[in-house]
Amino acid sequence: MQVTPELDARFRTAALGEGLVDVRYDLVDSPVGPLFVAATDRGLCRISYSPEHGEELVVRDFGVRLLRSPLDDVRRELDEYFEGRRRDFDLALDLRVASFHADVLRELAAVPYGLTTTYGALARQVGRPSAARAVGTVMNRNPIPIVLPCHRVVGANGALTGYAGGLDIKRHLLRLEGAALV
Amino acid sequence: MMGMVTHAPIPPFERFYLAHRDEVLGYLRRLLGQRAEDAWQETFLRALRAYDRLQHGRHLRAWVFTIATNVAMDELRAKPVNGLREGDEPAVELRQDAFRELEHLTDDLPPTERAAVVLRYGYDLPYAQIADALGSSEDAARAAASSGVRRLRREHAGHA
Known part of the structure; x- marks a missing residue:
């Protein structure tokens, strides 16, 4: 039935x-x-x-x-x-995660469309300049990729380093946004 | 050792729902006919209300049949219902193929007997789980199924 x-x-x-x-x-x-x-x-x-x-x-x-x-x-x-018609998301987010994670994710959310930043720069922005590696962990566990743009975070030398969905997707998203790739 | 312990995690509700929604509807259709759809929705709403209090993921099929039976009994209680009578006649069992010949007659059984017969022969639930579903003892569940089978056979003989 x-x-x-x-x-x-x-x-x-x-x-x-x-x-x-x-x-x-x-x-x-x-x-x-x-x-x-x-x-x-x-x-x-x-x-x-x-x-x-x-x-x-x-x-x-x-x-x-x-x-x-x-x-x-x-x-x-x-x-x-x-489709390239939206640069910023207007969605309400539920970020019930640990406070360091939340601080980093908030800074991440502010990285503009089409630009990149580095793990070290995000660490400095949350007042933990030596925590680049910990920032990497937060990126790796980003609960809302694409909307929280961890694809815009790259290594100090501009290398793509890593991405939870695979580097091909990271490259795809950055190309879509017209970001300069190393 | 740890390896010996059967760990039964609770599946996400969506998976539980997809696994059981069709057979629960079939069961309620058997018990309630056209009134089955409302009872079916009520069954899964009750399951969802209780779902985050489950301690483990074992026997979820028997659990949802229990809820469905409770909902159906509430629905059928409007009509006079024969009570369960224990042990006044010897137990009768039925083979599954024999049940298929008789199942169209289950509509005329009293609700408790109908539930017991359908759960036993239509869904192959053991008497311990049928007892849980009916809120009775295992003996009473067996007696209800038995009495239902006898009634089915009398009906069948009457129509033949």
Whole structure:
């Protein structure tokens, strides 16, 4: 006995309406592959290049009551970004992470479209000039890549160094934004 | 050793829901007919309300059938229901293929017997789990299924 799409949609709407869901998520197609996107009541909390991994992380951070549901604003802003029509995101974010992480991610959010910065520069901006390596760790664990632009952070010599989604994606995003690549 | 311990993590709700939504609807359709859809939604809303209090991910199938049975019983309580009677007749069992011949007659069974028979023969749940679903003892669950099977056979003989 198959549940019809109408019945399924009715259940999902009722579940969200009653506030029973910890995290809503969806899969969004993009030029860099399918993106797992997830949001809490407070806002976007996770983007992952790997759906399995994303699911696991949001369950750990926000709870097991995970339900798939369209995230229209997120999808629209990402589409606009990938079409080159959007430089800044207007999405509410849920950044319930450790304070050093939050400080670094806030500085990261301010790195402008099409420009790059370095791990050391971000470390200096949060008042921890010797913490370039720790900044690298924060980038590596960035919960919301693309929207929090860790692809704009490069090594002191301009090398791309690393990226959670792979260096090809980092290069793709920087080219899209017209950034100068070494 | 650690390796011997069966760790059963709780799956994300979406995965649990996709795994069980169809068979729970089938079960409720069997018990409630046209009223099944509201009961189905109520079942998964109750499951979602309780989901973050689960201690582990074992027996989730039996758990959701328990919730569905409770919802169905609430729904059916409007009609007079025969109580469970224990041990007044010898237990009767049915083979799965025999059940398939009789299952169209389950609509006429009293609700508790219907639930017990359908869970046992339609969904292959053990009596311990059916007992949980019915909120009764294992003996009472067995007696309800047994009594239901006898009634089905009488019905079947009557129609033949």
